[in-house]
Amino acid sequence: MPTLDVPEERLRKFKYRGKDASMRRQQRMAVSLELRKARKDEQTLKRRNIIDSCPDPASEKPTKEMPVSLTLGEIIKGVNSSDPVLCFQATQAARKMLSQERNPPLKLVVEAGLIPRLVEFLKLSFYPCLQFEAAWALTNIASGTSEQTRAVVEGGAIQPLVELLSSPSVTVCEQAVWALGNIAGDGPEFRDIVISSNAIPHLLALISSTIPIAFLRNITWTLSNLCRNKNPYPCEKAVQQMLPILFYLLQQQDREILSDTCWALSYLTDGCNERIGQVVNTGVLPRLVELMTSSELSVLTPSLRTVGNIVTGTDQQTQMAIDAGMLKVLPQLLRHAKPAIQKEAAWALSNVAAGPRQHIQLLIAHDILPPLVALLKNGEFKVQKEAVWTVANFTTGANLDQLIQLVHSGVLEPLVNLLTVPDVKIVLIILDIFAYILQAAEKLSEKENLCLLIEELGGIDRIEALQLHENRQIGQTALNIIEKHFGEEEDEGIILLDQLLDQDNEIVNASQKTSKAPRLL
C-alpha cells in the first residue's frame, strides 16, 4: 500500500502559490542519483593521450613510434635501475604500453608499483625527455578509474607536476597540464589538492598571446576540470583567480577552447545565486548569448547550459540574461533539430517563466509560445516534460491577460494529450495547470467556455479516468477538478431560471451586466 505523506502533500499544494517565485525554479538535481547512463553530451572527464606519433622533446622532430619492445617485467626492472638511459627506455616502453588504443594495461602498471618511480622521474629537471615520458605515463594512468587516479595522487605526483608547469620544455609543460587535468577531473577531492598545490597561478602564467593553439586548448580543458564538480565547489579564491582568464578565453574563436570555457562556466553557474553572481558580474553574458547561436553543437550546448543555469538565479540575474538577448535566441533553439538542445532550451525557458510577470510578458513578446506549444505537441518526451514545467511556471505566475494569451496559443490540446503519459509527476502538474486555469476562468466568468474547450479536446474523459489513478494525489486532484468544474450541468438549469426570473422581474442589476470583463476565449 502506498502511504500518503500528508504534510508533504500539503506543501505541494502551495508550490504554485506564487509567493516565492524562486522556489519554483528547478535547479538541477543536487545529488548524482541517476538511473540513466551518464549523459552523452557532457564534456569529457578524463582523456588518455593515445596519439601514436609525438614530437620528441629532444629533437622536436616527429618520429614514428616503434611498438612496445619490452615486457612488463623488463619495464619494472628498467624503471628501477639506476641507469638513466635504461630508466628512460623502460619509462617510454611503459608509456607506449599505456598509450595503445585498446586495453591499455593500466591496472597491471599500477600493481607493478611503477608510480613512485615515475613520480621521481618528474623531478629530474636535467632530463626533460624522461620527465616527459613519465608525465605522459602518469597522465594515462590518471585517465583510468578513480582508484587508478588515486594511486597517482597518493604516489605524490601532484606537487612535481605543478612544478613542471614552469619547465622550460614546452612539451613537458604541456604534458603536466594534461596530467593535472586528469587528476582534477576525478572529483572534488583531488581537484582541491591540485588547487591547493597552487596550480592555478602557474597555469595562468602559461597563457600568452603567442601560445600555440593546441597548448591553449589543453590549458583550457584543465581549467574547466578545476571548475568542475560540486559538493563541495572549488573554493571562492580559486574561482576568482580563474574568472578573468575564462572571460579572456571566451573571446577566442577556436571551437574547442570555446567549448571547454563554456563548460567551465556552466560548472561555476551550477549552484547558488552567489556563485552565479560571481560569473555574471564578469560580464560574460552577452558573449555567452552570442555563442548560443553557434552552429557548433559543442559550443552551443555548454553556452546554453550556462545561461540556463544563470536563469535559475535571482530575478535580477535573470534580467541580465534577458538584457543580453537570451529570449531572442531561445525560439530558434526551441526549434533546433536536436532534442537535447530543445530540452535544454525549454528548461532555461521554464526558469524564466518562473520569474515575475514582467519576465512572462517578455517571453510572450518574444513570441516564445508558438515553439513551446510545438514542443508540447511533437517533442520527445524529455522535451515535453520541460515544456510542461514551463507552462506550469507560466500559469502560476501569470496575470489574467497573460493566461488568456497562453490559452490562445493552443497549449491545452497537447496538455490534454499528455495526461496519459506514463510519468506521474507530469500528470499531476498538468492537472494542477488545469485547476489553475479553470480557477482563473471562473474569475473572468469564462469557465463554461473553457470547460467546453477542455471537453472538446477529450480532457474530461481523461481527467475522469485519472480519478481512479493508483497515485492518490493524482486521483484526488482529478476528483477535485471534476467536482469543482465539471459537475452535473445544473448550471444550464440556472441559466434558464435566470431568464425565467428576468421575465418575472425586470429590475436586474443593469450596471453589473454591462461591466466589461476580459474574455478568456
Added chain:
Amino acid sequence: MELSDANLQTLTEYLKKTLDPDPAIRRPAEKFLESVEGNQNYPLLLLTLLEKSQDNVIKVCASVTFKNYIKRNWRIVEDEPNKICEADRVAIKANIVHLMLSSPEQIQKQLSDAISIIGREDFPQKWPDLLTEMVNRFQSGDFHVINGVLRTAHSLFKRYRHEFKSNELWTEIKLVLDAFALPLTNLFKATIELCSTHANDASALRILFSSLILISKLFYSLNFQDLPEFFEDNMETWMDNFHTLLTLDNKLLQTDDEEEAGLLELLKSQICDNAALYAQKYDEEFQRYLPRFVTAIWNLLVTTGQEVKYDLLVSNAIQFLASVCERPHYKNLFEDQNTLTSICEKVIVPNMEFRAADEEAFEDNSEEYIRRDLEGSDIDTRRRAACDLVRGLCKFFEGPVTGIFSGYVNSMLQEYAKNPSVNWKHKDAAIYLVTSLASKAQTQKHGITQANELVNLTEFFVNHILPDLKSANVNEFPVLKADGIKYIMIFRNQVPKEHLVVSIPLLINHLQAESIVVHTYAAHALERLFTMRGPNNATLFTAAEIAPFVEILLTNLFKALTLPGSSENEYIMKAIMRSFSLLQEAIIPYIATLITQLTQKLLAVSKNPSKPHFNHYMFEAICLSIRITCKANPAAVVNFEEALFLAFTEILQNDVQEFIPYVFQVMSLLLETHKNDIPSSYMALFPHLLQPVLWERTGNIPALVRLLQAFLERGSNTIASAAADKIPGLLGVFQKLIASKANDHQGFYLLNSIIEHMPPESVDQYRKQIFILLFQRLQNSKTTKFIKSFLVFINLYCIKYGALALQEIFDGIQPKMFGMVLEKIIIPEIQKVSGNVEKKICAVGITKLLTECPPMMDTEYTKLWTPLLQSLIGLFELPEDDTIPDEEHFIDIEDTPGYQTAFSQLAFAGKKEHDPVGQMVNNPKIHLAQSLHKLSTACPGRVPSMVSTSLNAEALQYLQGYLQAASVTLL
C-alpha cells in the same frame, strides 16, 4: 505468550469461532484475538498454525488473520508505540519468504500480501536480505517457487509505476536494479529457452508463461521512472525476445474460453504496454526497434479474432499504433497508401463491427450499453480504440483516410441495401465509421463541435438516417434506429435546423419504441435539441415551433415511463423537465394530469429511492410545474399544496433521507409563492423544523436554512406574535451552524434573515449574546470564509439598526471593542468580500459608519475615519482579494463531515438573489458622495481636511470622481 502447544490449541479454538456465522460467538472471539495481538509471539503462533495445523480451514484462517494483523500493526507511526516487538519482527522477516514459497496457493497469496506490506515499510533498509533471498531462488529451477518470488517482487516494485520521483525512491530502485536486473534478465532468457524445449508440454508451458507475464510486468515497473543504464545496455536482449513473443503462437496455450483472456493474450498485452512505454518515454533509444514492433503489433491485430477475451490485447495494441502514428518522425511508417488501406481495412473496420456481445448488451443490459455508448465510459473498448486510431491517422492523413473509408462506407451501405434484414450490421458499421471519421471534437452540451470537412454530414443524414426514422415500424432494426437517433444527437450542431425540425416528430414517435435503448435515445435527443441555443442565446426551438406536438410529446414521454425497464429512466425524466422548461405556459392546459402523474411517480419511488438523477429531475419538473402555473395564476399554489402535501408528509414521516432536502426546497418555493401572510398549515410545521435531529444530517442543512429563510421572509410577524417562544430555538440553530467551519455561512444566512425581517423588539434581548457567540468563534477559529460572512452581517446590522447601534453593541461587550473591530477586521479584510450584493451591503454599511456615527468624528475612533474611507474606496475600485492563507487550503476536505446524503440543489426551486438594500441605494458610490456631503454640511471644514491630509492620492482621485458624478462638494 509462549510458543506452546497449549497456546496453539487456544488460538485454534478462537480462530475457529471467528468463522462462526452466529455473531454472538464470532464477535467475542474476534474481540479476544484483538485483545491479545499485542503480546509477543502472537504473530509467530499464527505462522506456526498456518504452516503446521492439521486443519486446512484453520491454516487459511490463520494466514488471513496474520495478513490483517500485519496490515494493522506493522507500520511504526511516529509518536505512537511500536505495536510489534522487535524479536517478532526479525523472526517474521527471517521466515516469511520461505514459508510463502512452500505454502499452497491460497496461503501463498495471503503471505505474499503480507510481505508487500512489510516490504513497503522495511524494504530495503530494514530488510536487506530480502533481495538476495529472492534472487537466490531464481536458481532453484522450481518454477512454482520462482513464480512465488516474481509475484512478491511484482507487489513490491509495482509502486514504482505511480509514485513520485524522490531520492528515497530512486535509491531503492537503484538498489533493486543492482541486485535484480541481471538475474531477472537471465531468468527471462532461460525461461524463453525452456519454452521452446517444452513446446509440447501444455502444463509446463502454462507455468513458464505465467513467469513470462510476471517478468514482463516487472520490466514495466523497473523501467517506469526512467530508463536504467542496465536496461539500455541490454535493450537488444529484451526487445528481441519481446518481439519474438509477440509473434509467437502455440496451440497448446489457446483457450476455449471466449470471455477470459488466456496467458498468451495477457503476455502480449503486457508486451504492448512495455513497447508503448519505451516508445513514449525513451524514443531516442528505442527508435531503432520501433518499426519492427509496429509491424508485429499490426500483424497481431490482423490475425486476432473477435472474441471478448482478446479485447484488452486488441485495444492495447491499437492504442499503441494510435500513439505512434501521430508522431511526426514515424509518419513515414504509415504514409504508404497500401499501408493505410490495409490498416483501415484489417484493423479499423473489423474492430468497429457490431459484435454478438454488443448485440447482447443492447438487448439485455441496455443501461450498461447506454452508459458506454452515450457517456463515453468505453475507454477500453475496441471501438473506442479504433476511433482513436482513426483520429490519430487523420492528423497527417485526413484526406487519404477519408477517401479509403468513403469507399468502405459506400460498399457497406450497398450490402445493407441488398438485404437489410440480414445485413443491417453493415449499415451500423457504416454509421459508426462516418461518426468516428467526422467527429474531431465533441461535448455533451453541444455534441460534435468540430467536424471533418471532407464528410458531408447533411447529405448522409438525409439519405441514410432520415429514411430509417421515417419507417412506420418503430420497433424494426432497433440498433439502426438507435444509431440514427444518436446521429441526430451528436451532429445536432452540424445538421441545419430545418432538418432537425423534421426529426422532432420522428423522435417523439420513437419514444414509443419497445427497445429501451431506442426510447431512451429518443428522449435524450429531444432533451438535447431543446437545450440548443440559437442567436441571442435564446433556445433554438421556440415553444411556438413545438406547439403542434405538445400533447403527443407529453403523452409519449409519460407513457415511456411505463415501458418495461424504464420506470425510473433518468433520460426520460430529464426530457420531461426540459420540455416543461421550453414549453412554459403551453403546458398549463395539461398541468392537472402532469402533476398527478408526477405525484404518483414520487410516491412510488419514495418507497425505495435508487436513481438519484431520475429523482432530481423529477423534483425539478415539479418545481417547474409550480413556477409556470403560479406565475400565470398565483392562486393555483393551493392546488399544488393539495396534490403534494400528502406525499410530502409521507416522506417526512418515513424519514426518506434522500428526498427530505428536496421536499424542503419545494416547500420553500410554495411558501414564497404565497403573496400574503404565512398559511397556518406551514406555521404548524415550524416548531418541527427546529428539531436538532433534522440538523444532524449535513445534507438537510442548506435546504432547511432556505426554508427557515422563507418562513422569516413571509411570516416574521406571525413568528414574533404567535411563536415568540420558538425564537430561542431558532437562535439555537444559528449557534450550532456558526460553530462549524463547514456550515458557518449557512448560520449567517439565517442570522441575516432574522436581522432583516424580524421586528427589532422581538430579538432585542438576544442581540448581545449573538455578538458574543460570533466573537468566540472569531477568537477560536478564524477563517476567511467566516470573516467574509461576519463583515456582511455587521454591515447589514448597521444598515438595519444604525451605525450608532453597531458601535454601542460592540463597546457594550467590552470598552474600545468597536475600534478594534474597525482596525483589525473591517479595514484590513473588507477587500475579501465577494459577491455584488454582499459588496453593496458592506459599502452602504461603511458609508453609514463614516457619516452617521458621531463617535467616529469626535473620539479616539476619529483616527480610523480616513483609513476606513480608504478601505471603502478600495472595495469599490480594487480587484477582490481572493488569497487564502496557506493553513486554510484543506478546510473544505477536512471539515466536510462524514458521508451523508449530499445536498442536491434544485435549480428550478432557486431563490432569486436577494438585495436587502434594494432600491434604497442604487449606486453606492454616489450614495457615499451624498452622505459625505451631508456630513460636511453638518460640520463644515472637517471632512475636507480629514480627506486631504491622509487619504492617498489615487483614492482621493476616485473620491473626487464620485463627488463630481453626484454633483456635490465637500464643505
